[in-house]
Amino acid sequence: MTTIGIETSVDRDAEGFLTDPAQWNEQIAEEIARESGIPELTERHWLVVRFMRDRFLTTGSAPSIRALGKESGVPVKELYALFPKGPAKLAARIGGIPKPRGCI
Amino acid sequence: MSARRQIVILGGGTGGTMTANRLRRRFDEDEAEIHVVDRDDRHVYQPGLLFVPFGLADIDEIVRPRRRQLRRGIDFHESEVESVSLDRETVLLADGSVLPYDALVVATGARLQPEETDGLTGPGWNERVFTFYTPEGAEALARALERFDRGRLVVNLVDMPIKCPVAPLELAFLADWYLRELGVRSSVEIVYSTPLDAAFTKPVASKHLAGLLAAKEIELVTEFNAGEVDGIGGKLVSFDGRELDFDLLVTVPAHGGAAYVERSPELGDALGFVPTDRQTLQTRARPNVFALGDATDLPTSKAGSVTHFEGEVLTENVARYLTREPLVAGYDGHANCFIETGFEKALLIDFNYDTEPLPGRFPTAAGPLPLLRESRLNHMAKLLFQWVYWHALLPGRDLPGLGPAMPAAGKRHEPAPRVKEGRP
Numbered sequence: 045m046t047t048i049g050i051e052t053s054v055d056r057d058a059e060g061f062l063t064d065p066a067q068w069n070e071q072i073a074e075e076i077a078r079e080s081g082i083p084e085l086t087e088r089h090w091l092v093v094r095f096m097r098d099r100f101l102t103t104g105s106a107p108s109i110r111a112l113g114k115e116s117g118v119p120v121k122e123l124y125a126l127f128p129k130g131p132a133k134l135a136a137r138i139g140g141i142p143k144p145r146g147c148i
Numbered sequence: 149m150s151a152r153r154q155i156v157i158l159g160g161g162t163g164g165t166m167t168a169n170r171l172r173r174r175f176d177e178d179e180a181e182i183h184v185v186d187r188d189d190r191h192v193y194q195p196g197l198l199f200v201p202f203g204l205a206d207i208d209e210i211v212r213p214r215r216r217q218l219r220r221g222i223d224f225h226e227s228e229v230e231s232v233s234l235d236r237e238t239v240l241l242a243d244g245s246v247l248p249y250d251a252l253v254v255a256t257g258a259r260l261q262p263e264e265t266d267g268l269t270g271p272g273w274n275e276r277v278f279t280f281y282t283p284e285g286a287e288a289l290a291r292a293l294e295r296f297d298r299g300r301l302v303v304n305l306v307d308m309p310i311k312c313p314v315a316p317l318e319l320a321f322l323a324d325w326y327l328r329e330l331g332v333r334s335s336v337e338i339v340y341s342t343p344l345d346a347a348f349t350k351p352v353a354s355k356h357l358a359g360l361l362a363a364k365e366i367e368l369v370t371e372f373n374a375g376e377v378d379g380i381g382g383k384l385v386s387f388d389g390r391e392l393d394f395d396l397l398v399t400v401p402a403h404g405g406a407a408y409v410e411r412s413p414e415l416g417d418a419l420g421f422v423p424t425d426r427q428t429l430q431t432r433a434r435p436n437v438f439a440l441g442d443a444t445d446l447p448t449s450k451a452g453s454v455t456h457f458e459g460e461v462l463t464e465n466v467a468r469y470l471t472r473e474p475l476v477a478g479y480d481g482h483a484n485c486f487i488e489t490g491f492e493k494a495l496l497i498d499f500n501y502d503t504e505p506l507p508g509r510f511p512t513a514a515g516p517l518p519l520l521r522e523s524r525l526n527h528m529a530k531l532l533f534q535w536v537y538w539h540a541l542l543p544g545r546d547l548p549g550l551g552p553a554m555p556a557a558g559k560r561h562e563p564a565p566r567v568k569e570g571r572p
Contacts, residue, residue, distance in 0.1 A: 108307070110418075124388055
């Protein structure tokens with residue numbers, strides 16, 4: 045469990061995902077983005093982060109990258125440009141939801 | 149039951165065929181009509197596709213007419229499905245006919261979507277870029293492998309979920325064996341690339357399988373999300389800009405559900421899979437719609453064994469639904485896969501929603517099989533299974549000692565032992 049030192053401290057797991065999505069706010073998102081190498085969250089970043097978070101809160105699981113590309117309106121290529129390496133993982137971390145469950 | 153019920157089953161593959169046969173035995177013909185719809189009359193024993201590229205099986209040995217696998221008293225419709233209307237409780241077929249249903253079973257499996265990856269089906273497709281997930285692709289790969297005596301063979305899976313998640317690993321293991329038999333292995337590099345962060349989806353099995361890859365001198369590349377294929381230049385490019393050079397690429401394309409699912413409002417998710425209750429196999433779409441096999445969104449493997457174990461629970465619940473009895477929450481996510489590792493050996497893994505594949509022994513009617521360990525017995529069992537498939541599983545007979553629930557006995561919950569060096 046680690047915390048990040050901003051106004052509210054939050055509980056995170058070993059990989060930096062919030063353990064309680066309710067502790068999330070936009071300031072925390074920006075801070076996690078910066079530590080993940082994204083200096084500023086643009087409108088496109090926010091669109092993806094909010095989509096992931098809404099989907100998790102309504103269905104209990106976050107979409108895979110392909111489903112994200114089909115449903116969010118942001119093509120997969122752009123997702124990788126916005127969130128280098130692993131868009132689904134990174135957007136989930138910034139959005140304060142658990143790491144997307146690996147497929148089987 | 150008073151009125152004659154209409155049961156419509158979409159898909160005449162593993163799940164659809166065994167469900168139709170089981171339901172036909174369950175209900176007299178004056179109690180229920182059973183309809184099965186499929187777009188063609190070719191039932192492929194899909195596990196057999198793995199062996200075709202290595203000359204170990206021919207397509208005509210693994211394909212049989214769908215119709216002939218169905219019991220008497222089942223109506224087979226050879227047509228594409230246009231769409232399902234959940235509100236009207238009807239299925240519209242591409243030939244224009246309409247099938248009303250009291251209970252609907254979605255068993256249309258998964259569809260390959262190579263077109264989702266840029267360049268995959270472009271120049272080089274079926275010449276140096278192949279998939280073995282279709283009969284045509286497996287045959288084309290067989291011809292290419294016969295001539296392949298030097299260079300770089302890349303085995304890749306584009307994105308999860310795929311059918312039989314162990315199959316690309318098996319392909320790599322068998323390619324290693326095949327090229328050694330031909331005496332050209334020393335001039336071929338084999339690379340296994342996966343979008344997962346390990347060789348497989350579950351940690352203990354991943355460790356064993358990574359050990360096997362290393363022992364067979366197969367390079368493992370993880371977190372590789374293939375975005376583009378250059379079939380002329382021989383390059384596989386990931387979305388984050390990494391490149392893998394190949395002389396021969398064997399890929400498993402992205403999968404989605406059947407196309408009609410997307411044309412049927414409220415039935416499927418973004419990828420065309422059908423959201424389904426993980427224990428009862430009733431869909432979330434409507435209480436009178438059930439789903440099994442590769443067509444569902446369930447968090448277990450897309451594999452014939454899963455479909456088989458689900459089938460018993462699904463049949464029971466369709467019958468209970470029609471007779472207004474409460475459903476049983478009977479499916480535990482049980483999956484069971486033989487992993488062919490070459491040199492006439494195979495591994496066996498057995499797991500469910502909660503228990504990952506573990507080492508130990510798997511109890512069967514004919515004696516225990518070793519789990520997560522290479523053995524000749526597992527290989528023999530895998531070969532024997534094709535007979536069981538056509539003669540017991542599809543007809544819907546209960547297989548002794550192989551019920552739907554995962555057996556807990558025999559599994560070792562200790563840290564996984566180190567994998568021993570496989571024989572070259």
